Amino acid sequence: MIFPELQTNRLILRALQPDDYPRLRFLFSDFDVARMTASFPHPITNEWAHEFITRSHSNDLNSDVVWAIDNGTGFIGSIGAHRIGKSASLGYALGKYYWRRGYMSEAVQAVVNYLQNERCVENVDACVFLENPASFRVLMKNGFVPTSVCTHSCASRESDEIETQNFELKLAQPAEQPQFAMAGIR
16 A cells, blocks of 8 residues: 555645654754653653564555654644544644644544545544643534543553543545545555
8 A cells, every 4th residue: 555645735745754753853853842742751752762663564564554744844743543444543642832823633634534535434533631622623623522431541641541532533434436536645
């Protein structure tokens, strides 16, 4: 499978590249970013940053796709669709400098459109720490609804008991799949 590069009005969602390493390490080393993810350690080590990029290239694109979010200046964050089948799970992180600009809402919409139109996914879920209202807004802007509250681990806080809100988006499938590439997908 060829890597599915996606384009929006302001963003390119593309494969992570070794050149992304310095910005990835810098942006994701901010504790305010790491503490809102389940898997990012704090501080980010050189090894972890290199492994994050390397792992994204070794993923089976049929089940896991991790995109770099690029606003034209280079890497600003990442978004991933995981366990892709009839359903998929989203995970994402954005450098703090790029918060409150609508970038993540735009990236989530592009990935949801891809999952629905190219992969025929019927349901997308995401899990957000309760203390992350910005992420709640990103998901709700994109049609996700809250479903249940549970606890989840957080590597940067070394905790297994952080309260989270689960979200779900049920996707309507088009009656007929188009025979041409979707606009915005390169």
